[in-house]
Amino acid sequence: TGALTEVGTFESVGSTWSSSVTVDPTGRFVYLASSGTHDIATFSIDAATGALTAVGSAVTTGTSPISVTVDPAGRFAYVANQTSNDVSTYSIDPATGALTEVGTAVAAGTSPKSVTVDANGRFAYVANGGSDNVTTFSIDASTGALTAVGSAVAAGTGPTGATMMSRARFAYVANNGSMGSGGSITTFGIDLATGTLSEVGSAVAAAGSPSSVTVHPSGRFAYVTDDSVFTVTSFGIDLTTGALTQVGTAAATGWSPLSVTVDPSGRFAYVANSTSDDVSTYSINPATGALTEVGSAVAAGTGPMSVTVNTTGRFAYVVNGVDASVTTFSIDSATGALTEVGTAVSTGINPQSITIDPSGRFAYVANRGANNVSQFSIGTDGSLTAMSTATVAAGNNPYSVTVDPIGRFAYVANRGTNNVSQFTIGTDGSLTAMSPATVAAGNGPQSVTVDATGSFAYVANMNSNHVSTFSIDPATGALTAVGSAVAAGSAPTSIAVTR
Numbered sequence: 001t002g003a004l005t006e007v008g009t010f011e012s013v014g015s016t017w018s019s020s021v022t023v024d025p026t027g028r029f030v031y032l033a034s035s036g037t038h039d040i041a042t043f044s045i046d047a048a049t050g051a052l053t054a055v056g057s058a059v060t061t062g063t064s065p066i067s068v069t070v071d072p073a074g075r076f077a078y079v080a081n082q083t084s085n086d087v088s089t090y091s092i093d094p095a096t097g098a099l100t101e102v103g104t105a106v107a108a109g110t111s112p113k114s115v116t117v118d119a120n121g122r123f124a125y126v127a128n129g130g131s132d133n134v135t136t137f138s139i140d141a142s143t144g145a146l147t148a149v150g151s152a153v154a155a156g157t158g159p160t161g162a163t164m165m166s167r168a169r170f171a172y173v174a175n176n177g178s179m180g181s182g183g184s185i186t187t188f189g190i191d192l193a194t195g196t197l198s199e200v201g202s203a204v205a206a207a208g209s210p211s212s213v214t215v216h217p218s219g220r221f222a223y224v225t226d227d228s229v230f231t232v233t234s235f236g237i238d239l240t241t242g243a244l245t246q247v248g249t250a251a252a253t254g255w256s257p258l259s260v261t262v263d264p265s266g267r268f269a270y271v272a273n274s275t276s277d278d279v280s281t282y283s284i285n286p287a288t289g290a291l292t293e294v295g296s297a298v299a300a301g302t303g304p305m306s307v308t309v310n311t312t313g314r315f316a317y318v319v320n321g322v323d324a325s326v327t328t329f330s331i332d333s334a335t336g337a338l339t340e341v342g343t344a345v346s347t348g349i350n351p352q353s354i355t356i357d358p359s360g361r362f363a364y365v366a367n368r369g370a371n372n373v374s375q376f377s378i379g380t381d382g383s384l385t386a387m388s389t390a391t392v393a394a395g396n397n398p399y400s401v402t403v404d405p406i407g408r409f410a411y412v413a414n415r416g417t418n419n420v421s422q423f424t425i426g427t428d429g430s431l432t433a434m435s436p437a438t439v440a441a442g443n444g445p446q447s448v449t450v451d452a453t454g455s456f457a458y459v460a461n462m463n464s465n466h467v468s469t470f471s472i473d474p475a476t477g478a479l480t481a482v483g484s485a486v487a488a489g490s491a492p493t494s495i496a497v498t499r
Contacts, residue, residue, distance in 0.1 A: 007049055007050050007051055008049070008051050017034060017035040017036030017037075018032055018033070018034045018035075018036070019033050019034065019035045019065065019066045019067070020032070020033040020065070020066060020067045020068050021033075021068075022068050022069055022070055023045070023070075024070045024074045024092065024097065025070060025072055025073070025074045025217075025264055025265065026074050026264055026265050026311075026312050026313045026314075027045065027311065027312045027360075028044065028045055028047075028097060028312060028313075028314075028333075029042060029043065029044055029045065029055070029092070029097030030042070030043040030044075030045060030052055031043075031068045031070065031077055031099075032068070033061070033065040033066060033067060033068040033079055034058070034065070035064040035065055035066055035082065037058070038060060038061055038062070038063055038064065038065060038081075039058035039059060039060050039061055039065070040058060040059050040061055040065065040068060040077070040079060040090070040099060041054065041058040042054070042055040042056060042058075042059075042097050042098055042099055043055060043097075044096070044097055047312065047314070047380050048380035055096055055097050055098055056096075056098050059090065059099045059100075059101065060101075061079045061081055061088045061105075062079070062081025062083075062084035062086050062087075062088055062105050063081055063082070063083035063084035064081060064082040064083035064084070065079045065080065065081050065082070065088070066080055066081070066082040066112075066113060066114075067079065067080040067112075067113060067114045067115050067161075068080075068115075069115050069116055069117060070092070070117075071117045071121045071139070071144070072117065072119055072121050072217055072218060072266075073121055073217060073218055073265055073266040073267070073286070074092060074094075074264075074265040074266075075091065075092055075094075075121075075144060075265070075266075075267075075286065076089060076090065076091055076092060076102070076139070076144030077089075077090040077092055077099060078090075078115045078117065078124055078146070079115070080108065080112040080113060080114055080115040080126055081105065081112065082111050082112060082113065082129075083111075084105065085107060085108055085109065085110055085111065085112065085130075086105035086106055086107050086108055086112070087105060087106055087108050087112065087115055087124070087126055087137070087146060088101060088105045089101065089102040089103060089105075089106075089144050089145060089146055090102060090144075091143070091144055094265065094267065094333050094334055095333045095334040102143055102144050102145055103143075103145050106137065106146045106147075106148065107148075108126045108128055108135045109126065109128025109130065109131035109133050109134075109135050109152050110128055110129075110130030110131035111128060111129045111130030111131070112126045112127065112128050112129070112135075113127050113128070113129040113159065113160040113161065114126070114127045114159075114160060114161040114162055115127075115162075116161075116162045116163055117139070119218075119219065119499045121139060121141075121218045121220075122138065122139055122141075122218075122220075122239070123136060123137065123138055123139060123149070124136075124137045124139055124146060125137075125162050126162075127155065127159040127160060127161055127162045128152065128155075128159065129158045129159055129160055130158075131152065132154060132155055132156065132157055132158065132159065133152035133153055133154050133155050133159075134152060134153050134155050134159065134162060135148065135152045136148070136149040136150060136152075136153075137149060141286055141287040142286060142287045168190050168192075168451035168452045168453065168456075168497045168498055168499060169189065169190055169192070169219075169242065169498055170187060170188065170189060170190060170200070170219075170237070170242035170497070170498045171187075171188040171190055171197060171458055171467070171495060171496070171497045171498075172185055172186070172187055172188075172213050172215065172222055172244070172495070172496050172497075172498075173185065173186045173188070173213070173460055173467060173488045173489070173492045173494070173495045174210035174211060174212055174213040174224055174225075174492065174493055174494040174495075175203070175210060175465075175488055175489025175490055175491060175492050175493070176209045176210060176211060176227075176462070176490075176491040176492070176493045177209060177489075177490045177491035183206045183208065183209045183210040183226070183489065183490075183491075184203035184204060184205055184206055184210070184489045185203060185204045185206065185210060185213060185222075185224055185235075185244060185489075186199060186203045186488045186489050186492070187199065187200040187201060187203075187204075187242050187243065187244060188200060188242075188467070188486070189242055190451070190456075190497070194482060194483075195451070195455060195456035195469055195470075195471055195482050196469060196482060196483050196486075197458070197467060197469060197486045198486070199486065199487075200241060200242045200243065201241070201243055203489055204235075204244050204246075206224065206226060206233070207226065207229050207231075207250075208226040208227070208228035208229035208231075209226060209227055209228040209229075210224050210225065210226055210227075210493070210494075211225050211226065211227040211257065211258045211259075211493055211494065212224070212225045212257070212258060212259045212260050212493070212494045213225075213260075213494045213495070213496045214260050214261055214262055214269075214496050215237075215262075215496045215497070215498050215499075216262050216266050216284070216289060217262060217264060217265075217266045217499070218266055219237060219239065219498040219499045220236065220237055220239065220289060221234060221235060221236060221237060221247070221284070221289030222234075222235040222237055222244060222496070223235070223260045223262065223269055223291070224260070225253065225257040225258065225259065225260045225271055226250070226257070227256045227257055227258055227274070229250075230252060230253050230254065230255055230256070230257060230273075231250035231251060231252060231253055231257075232250060232251050232253050232257060232260055232269070232271050232280075232282070232291060233246060233250040233251075234246070234247040234248065234250075234251070234288075234289050234290050234291050235247060235289070236288070236289055237498070242498075247288050247289050247290050248288070248290050251282060251291045251292075251293060252293070253271045253273055253280050253297075254271070254273025254275070254276035254277075254278050254279075254280055254297050255273055255274070255275035255276035256273060256274045256275035256276070257271045257272065257273050257274070257280070258272055258273075258274045258304075258305055258306070259271065259272040259304075259305065259306045259307050260272075260307075261307050261308050261309055261316075262284070262309075263309045263313045263316075263331065263336070264309065264311060264312070264313045265313050266284060266286070267283065267284055267286075267336060268281060268282065268283060268284060268294070268331070268336030269281075269282040269284055269291055270282075270307045270309065270316055270338070271307070272300065272304040272305060272306055272307040272318055272319075273297065273304060274303050274304055274305055274321070275303075276297065277299060277300055277301065277302055277303065277304060277320075278297035278298055278299050278300055278304070279297060279298055279300050279304060279307060279316070279318055279329070279338060280293060280297045281293065281294040281295065281297075281298070281336050281337060281338055282294060282336075283335075283336055294335055294336050294337055295335075295337055298329070298338045298339075298340070299340075300318045300320055300327045301318070301320025301322070301323045301325045301327050301344055302320055302321075302322035302323040303320055303321040303322030303323070304318045304319065304320050304321070304327075305319050305320070305321040305351065305352050305353070306318070306319040306351075306352060306353045306354050307319075307354075308354050308355060308356055309331070309356075310356045310360045310378065310382070311356065311358060311359070311360035312360055313331060313333070314330065314331055314333070314382060315328060315329065315330055315331060315341070315378075315382035316328075316329040316331055316338055317329075317354050317356070317363060317384070318354075319347065319351045319352065319353065319354045319365055320344065320351070321350050321351055321352060321368075322350075323344075324346060324347050324348065324349055324350065324351060324367075324369075325344035325345060325346055325347060325351075326344060326345050326347055326351070326354060326363075326365060326376075326384060327340060327344045328340070328341045328342060328344075328345075328382055328383060328384060329341060330382060341381070341382055341383065342383055345376070345384045345385075345386070347365045347367055347374045348365070348367025348369065348370030348372050348373075348374055348391055349367055349368070349369030349370040350367060350368040350369030350370070351365045351366065351367045351368070351374070352366050352367070352368045352398070352399045352400065353365065353366040353398075353399060353400045353401050354366075354401070355401050355402050355403055355410075356378070356403075357403045357407040357425065357429065358403065358405055358406065358407040359407055360378060361377060361378050361429060362375070362376065362377055362378060362407075362425070362429035363375075363376040363377075363378055363384055364376075364401045364403070364410060364431070365401070366394065366398040366399060366400055366401040366412055366413075367391070367398065368397050368398060368399060368415075370391070371393065371394055371395065371396050371397070371398065371416075372391040372392060372393050372394055372398070373391060373392050373394050373398065373401055373410075373412060373421075373423075373431065374386070374390060374391050375387040375389065375390065375391065375392065375429065375430060375431060377428075377429055387428070387429065387430055389430060392423070392430075392431045392432075392433070393433075394412045394414055394421045395412070395414025395416060395417035395419050395421055395438055396414055396415075396416025396417045397414060397415040397416030397417075398412045398413065398414050398415070398421070399413050399414075399415045399445070399446050399447070400412065400413040400445075400446065400447045400448050401413075401448075402448050402449050402450055402457075403425070403450070404450045404454040404472065404477070405450065405452055405453070405454045406454055407425060408424065408425055408477060409422065409423065409424060409425060409454075409472070409477030410422075410423040410424075410425055410431055411423070411448050411450070411457055411479070412448070413441065413445035413446060413447060413448040413459055414438070414445065415444050415445055415446055415462070417438070418440065418441055418442065418443055418444065418445060418461075419438040419439060419440050419441055419445070420438060420439050420441050420445060420448060420457070420459060420470075420479060421433065421437060421438050422434045422436075422437065422438065422439065422477060422478060422479055423477075424476075424477055434476065434477065434478055439470065439478075439479045439480075439481070440481075441459045441461055441468045442459070442461025442463070442464040442466055442467075442468050442485050443461055443462075443463035443464035444461055444462040444463030444464065445459045445460070445461050445462070445468070446460050446461070446462040446492065446493050446494070447459070447460040447492070447493060447494045447495045448460075448495075449495050449496060449497055450472070450497075451497050452497065452498075452499045454472060454474070455471065455472055455474075456469060456470065456471055456472060456482070457469075457470040457472055457479055458470075458495050458497065459495070460488065460492040460493065460494060460495040461485065461492065462491050462492055462493055463491075464485070465487060465488055465489065465490055465491065465492065466485040466486055466487050466488055466492070467485060467486050467488050467492065467495060468481065468485045469481070469482040469483060469485075469486075470482060
């Protein structure tokens with residue numbers, strides 16, 4: 001029902017005029033701006049109960065802080081100081097959430113009321129209630145420092161807040177077998193009104209056979225695994241055109257990497273290596289997107305096919321295709337290193353893909369050999385428990401499963417029956433087939449994803465070398481084909497969409 005139930009007692013902050021509260025994107029920390037004491041208090045969040053615990057002492061801001069926000073990667077916090085007419089910047093300790101001021105506060109307009117950061121983490125906007133305008137700042141990718149961009153633009157009278165909309169603009173497809181012996185990555189622009197795709201520029205050639213593509217949460221970088229030369233390649237994304245530019249040299253992986261994912265904070269990347277039976281960990285350079293391996297690869301089950309990270313960034317899950325299991329790892333918040341938690345849980349035969357719902361409470365696994373989807377609830381310790389109905393039927397050879405951004409609908413790409421299964425998600429996380437249960441896709445649908453707004457779904461069809469587009473009914477979740485499928489490269493195996 002969405003009804004609220006108070007947890008525990010009020011948390012004392014030792015201040016009057018507490019004016020703004022925000023939660024960081026990983027869901028681990030809370031920041032409270034108190035205009036009465038001119039400071040920001042930090043709290044850690046108990047993952048099981050939601051209860052708050054103070055972290056260190058409050059940090060000093062400008063005069064009368066009235067708004068605090070955190071960038072999408074969870075690396076920096078920004079505070080609008082209403083009386084001193086400026087904005088303070090802080091770096092965030094990834095382990096404790098503690099704040100450290102970056103430089104000195106920068107001037108805004110008169111009586112700034114609110115600050116917000118764009119989805120790519122490149123710009124901050126401040127609504128100035130006293131001067132009736134909005135100030136724009138660019139954000140230094142390494143330090144988080146703000147630099148004013150142009151002049152303030154007029155707004156209405158007394159603006160008090162601003163927000164950024166998140167819209168998908170580009171889609172990327174990893175083509176496993178185009179360009180002769182090598183593969184490629186195709187870039188598409190997305191029409192924000194209709195969801196239709198249009199190829200942007202020429203495909204980017206790969207040295208081997210790209211198997212998986214993912215996009216950094218900031219939308220600034222893309223990562224592609226190659227299962228024939230055993231590498232993961234970093235690309236910078238032109239935020240205007242969507243064009244890809246390789247960053248440095250490709251990083252070595254284990255044998256036959258089939259899946260790559262980035263944690264929600266954008267600080268770490270993980271690669272599932274299907275033949276060496278392990279997972280590689282990389283730290284991500286925040287300025288360039290380049291990868292640096294963290295320690296040695298850690299053992300998973302036999303034949304890891306897919307890896308994903310939960311919404312809090314605390315746990316990673318690896319699907320093992322040969323021994324039909326999911327391995328759970330805890331993530332070191334400072335280094336990104338993985339440590340196996342508990343024992344692996346069983347899935348259906350030959351699982352290929354795993355996804356976590358946006359709330360972080362449920363996991364779904366597409367089982368290619370069993371023609372079904374395993375359903376799990378997720379404990380506060382990251383552990384997986386099979387639901388009372390352990391599996392639901394899908395089509396033949398389901399390869400990929402995804403959930404919409406709100407967590408109301410799930411979709412499964414069935415390579416054997418050339419269609420997509422569509423499900424509603426109950427409040428207990430269980431899947432129920434829609435009517436009709438499937439919609440036709442191309443030949444050999446291998447990968448399915450949903451855009452950031454939940455308006456459109458995209459399916460990479462491996463055997464017909466194209467991508468199908470579907471609109472999503474906002475009430476029912478039902479898919480409707482949009483236009484004709486658009487050509488990709490040869491054997492498209494993976495598709496990812498930017499925010």
